[in-house]
Amino acid sequence: MLASARGFWARHRRKILVSLGVAGAGYAAYRLYDAHRAQLLRVEQLRAREEQAADDLVKNQLQEHFEKVQSICDTTTLPLAMHQLCENITSQLDISKLTDKLRQGKAESRALTPKEKYDTWEEIKIKSFTKTVSSMWAMTLLSLYTRVQVTILGRHLYLDFARATHGAQLQEESDTFSENGHKSFLTTADYLPTGKINAYIMHMQHAATEVLKEKQLKDLMSTDEVLQTVLQILDLFMNLCEDNSWIKYLVPDDASVQAQLMAVSTSGFDDSSLLNDFRKLEQLMAETRVVLAREDNFLV
Structure with a gap:
């Protein structure tokens, strides 16, 4: 038996060694x-954790920036626009001179003729209703406009993040509209209180005159009738x-004024980043018009 095994080993030793070598090398x-x-x-897991951490950091930065934009809108832009709106409406529709008249x-019986008294009361009636309705509707429009602005800015920030593959690319894309550009977009809320208030009041007063011509001064009106x-x-x-x-009372027809302010730096030289902000501003204003034109925005 032993001799047979030795004979087998002698005959097949080379093959066995080669097989063992191949098996060892394979193992x-x-x-x-x-x-x-x-x-x-492990490297992929580490990279995934790093990318997740970077994404979380960028998300937090975006959230902080969006909250900052919303805070500017809520604490600065909207209150300032509302203040200017109230001042201008009060000034344009002041009835103190009429009441003094x-x-x-009344103190001087010959100071006013009956027709002058009637016309004065009619003017007070129209201005009072115009002031009330103008204030209510203008505040509603301004609130709607600023909410649309914040929503559009938030949408663009989200799209920038969704398109980005890493933080550096996101930062590069986000820089296409700077923080100053965001503020410039928000400040367009001043357009109604400062730029279009006279035309807005005139339009509203025309509507009030048409409706109130059927209402006599001697007629009593209940709360429901006033509403x-x-x-x-x-x-x-x-x-x-x-x-x-x-919409023309809320959104400027063009941004030519903003273009001049944003396209030239304070030193007097062209600034390409400001020009880019202007192009982005025009895009945002165009989107604002589209959103405002939707039928579900009507509250009347």
């Missing part, structure tokens, strides 16, 4: 491959604004 290669694969897996006519009168004035005002022309 060593497998172990090396397995170790390399485990190392690659009536007091003077219905206000709604009629608003309804007529919006009907007179054909093809959503009421």
